[in-house]
Amino acid sequence: MNTKKKNAAPTMKDVALEAGVALGTVSKVINGLPVGASYRLRVEEAIQKLDYHVNSYAQGLKSNKTYTVALLIPNTYNPFFARLVYEINIALLKRKYRMLLCTTDFDSKLEQDYITIAKQNKVDGIIGLTYNPNLQVDESISFVSIDRPMGLHIPCVASDNFAGGQMAVEKLADLGCKNVAFLRVGSALDSEPNKRKAGFENGCLARGLSYEEKIITDGQPISEFEAFFQSHIANGKLEFDGLFCVTDFLAHEVIKMLKNLGLTVPSDVQVIGFDGVRAFGTGDYFCSTIVQPVADIAEMCVSLLLSETMQTKPPLICLPVSYAYGGTTKDSEAFAKFAKKGEAL
Amino acid sequence: MNTKKKNAAPTMKDVALEAGVALGTVSKVINGLPVGASYRLRVEEAIQKLDYHVNSYAQGLKSNKTYTVALLIPNTYNPFFARLVYEINIALLKRKYRMLLCTTDFDSKLEQDYITIAKQNKVDGIIGLTYNPNLQVDESISFVSIDRPMGLHIPCVASDNFAGGQMAVEKLADLGCKNVAFLRVGSALDSEPNKRKAGFENGCLARGLSYEEKIITDGQPISEFEAFFQSHIANGKLEFDGLFCVTDFLAHEVIKMLKNLGLTVPSDVQVIGFDGVRAFGTGDYFCSTIVQPVADIAEMCVSLLLSETMQTKPPLICLPVSYAYGGTTKDSEAFAKFAKKGEAL
DNA sequence: TTGTATGCGTTATCAT
DNA sequence: ATGATAACGCATACAA
Numbered sequence A, B: 001m002n003t004k005k006k007n008a009a010p011t012m013k014d015v016a017l018e019a020g021v022a023l024g025t026v027s028k029v030i031n032g033l034p035v036g037a038s039y040r041l042r043v044e045e046a047i048q049k050l051d052y053h054v055n056s057y058a059q060g061l062k063s064n065k066t067y068t069v070a071l072l073i074p075n076t077y078n079p080f081f082a083r084l085v086y087e088i089n090i091a092l093l094k095r096k097y098r099m100l101l102c103t104t105d106f107d108s109k110l111e112q113d114y115i116t117i118a119k120q121n122k123v124d125g126i127i128g129l130t131y132n133p134n135l136q137v138d139e140s141i142s143f144v145s146i147d148r149p150m151g152l153h154i155p156c157v158a159s160d161n162f163a164g165g166q167m168a169v170e171k172l173a174d175l176g177c178k179n180v181a182f183l184r185v186g187s188a189l190d191s192e193p194n195k196r197k198a199g200f201e202n203g204c205l206a207r208g209l210s211y212e213e214k215i216i217t218d219g220q221p222i223s224e225f226e227a228f229f230q231s232h233i234a235n236g237k238l239e240f241d242g243l244f245c246v247t248d249f250l251a252h253e254v255i256k257m258l259k260n261l262g263l264t265v266p267s268d269v270q271v272i273g274f275d276g277v278r279a280f281g282t283g284d285y286f287c288s289t290i291v292q293p294v295a296d297i298a299e300m301c302v303s304l305l306l307s308e309t310m311q312t313k314p315p316l317i318c319l320p321v322s323y324a325y326g327g328t329t330k331d332s333e334a335f336a337k338f339a340k341k342g343e344a345l
Numbered sequence C: 001t002t003g004t005a006t007g008c009g010t011t012a013t014c015a016t
Numbered sequence D: 001a002t003g004a005t006a007a008c009g010c011a012t013a014c015a016a
Helices: A012-019 A025-031 A037-048 A054-062 A080-092 A106-121 A161-174 A192-207 A223-231 A248-260 A294-306 A332-344 B011-019 B021-032 B037-050 B056-063 B079-094 B109-122 B160-172 B191-207 B224-230 B248-260 B294-306 B332-344
Strands: A069-071 A098-103 A123-126 A143-146 A156-159 A180-183 A212-214 A242-245 A272-274 A288-291 A316-319 A321-326 B068-073 B099-101 B123-128 B143-146 B158-159 B179-185 B208-216 B242-245 B268-275 B289-292 B316-319 B322-324
Touching: A012 A025, A012 A037, A012 B079, A054 B056, A069 A080, A069 A106, A069 A212, A069 A294, A069 B316, A080 A098, A080 A294, A080 B099, A080 B224, A098 A106, A098 B099, A098 B224, A106 A123, A123 A294, A123 A332, A143 A294, A156 A161, A156 A192, A156 A294, A161 A180, A161 A192, A161 A242, A161 A272, A161 A288, A161 A321, A180 A192, A180 A248, A180 B123, A192 A212, A192 B294, A212 A223, A223 A248, A242 A248, A242 A288, A294 A316, B011 B021, B011 B037, B021 B037, B056 B109, B068 B079, B068 B109, B068 B294, B079 B099, B099 B109, B099 B224, B123 B294, B143 B294, B158 B160, B158 B191, B158 B294, B160 B191, B160 B289, B160 B316, B160 B322, B179 B191, B179 B248, B191 B208, B224 B248, B242 B248, B248 B268
Parallel strands: A069 A098, A069 A123, A123 A143, A143 A156, A156 A316, A180 A212, A180 A242, A242 A272, A272 A288, B068 B099, B068 B123, B123 B143, B143 B158, B158 B316, B179 B208, B179 B242, B242 B268, B268 B289
Antiparallel strands: A288 A321, B289 B322
């Protein structure tokens, strides 16, 4: 008997030998092509016996398809990113694709490097949530961007951030707010989430709310907001009755500040965040929030990336957001529901 | 000129042609083997010009190494898992390995299926945080388990859960507790985290604390704990002055319950959790907690999995944990620091 | 030192 | 319907 290298994984050849058929027949059985019943049976038995598994790398080499998609994302521990990774991975797995996870830590150089790595790995496409304004991605590889427009040949998938901003204001107005503020921290990069501000302004105008905005950039300490609040307190009372924070994270920080300043949420001031992040991934919202449809975003990215047929890819796709009560607003009905749910969980 | 299929990625052959050298020479340049300086230069220029990238799948096919490791984990949105995924991915990337992310949703069948998928992908190893007690993993593939012992030929990496349980009690005792309770929810599966209970008991004995334990299994509603508390309240006062919860998640839920019952944390009762989970991945701890050394666990798993030389793999490795103040205990010094940090961040 | 030839495991195109 | 064979892109043993 021809004892190959010990412990080498069995190949199609081994299966063919074991089953007493030709190589091509085995291949056909594997790929579900028509094969005589008796042959099929013998091959299947041999596969069982040898515990044979196709080598997807050889497959990839042959077909010039790797069934791998690279995901460029800053990290996986930010809960929004974590959820996105999860949903994208599911969407990929559903289509028998696998994911090459590239965490960039917001590093522009790393982002560019990973594009190279992705090419080496001959991935079938790249999904990127990136921050490098000059990211070079040639047209030879299919790319879908999340939250950041990257040119006409690259589709961008995002939440409907403008509508989200509007929705936040609508909600605050419905809940009785008259004088609101928009708080934002983050890069000045041209990205879709920046439209939250425009939506906010638009909403304020539509509902006749007076508003103010406090925007700080990445370098500045978040305590700037505390100073902002202090300069807007008269007789121990904040002049705003509603705040829209650009992210749940910021809302969370802001709520701590407000507490320090002796203000109560939501009775003194109502707060709405953005993202729809939950404690421990599945628990309570950190605050009342505009929820991003993460699963839809993931599905859209993957579907867009892998659709061969759609020759004319849409440049920008905005998916609808929704509002969720999280304890920092005065929603009366929802409040009761929330209190009950808290017990149940 | 031999115009191959349009748009096909350039191969070594193309590079060789462009540089006017032989195929083998190109290969040597790529792999850093000795090559004449002038040849090397020409090859490098050709690589630049054609934007050539090695096809790592062909490499893998040749070398029978794929530089891929599969990670089996329930999901990526639980913050503890999310952090683990991040750290493992970093540890892998550092070694030029990539990760095949397999999220199992605690599904035993999926866990087993992914072992098959991993084999098809000819991964170089598997890291698994699994819950299937009967998971079949043959010795032909190298496997490292997290938190669950899986037999002698499979190393298991975990936190020092026993020491963690002890540490929690020590802390509670140091902070003045006399009568404490251990709360646990989770599967009855044989896993390392179960040692938290033993460590707790051991610590209570050593410090002469009286204690009680309330353990519910996965099926039961978490509200069981509320009933437990109620049956231990006399004259509006809880008879426990310290609680050790098996996870931060449970601690978080328990703290909500305590509030509902009119009890104040930490003045009425101090609470310590386990895991070291932070809000938004990098923010505040949800509670005072025993922190798992996630980065160390990740590094250990990868290093163990990829070490060719270590023929005799250790069956169980426990990594040291640490304590972190998170607002639910009466640490006086730490309290001041925490309050300040809250401002700064 | 550089070039040539073979084979990795698979698929696909041929004859049979 | 089935079997033989070439080709995918790369590494390597061997020849020049």
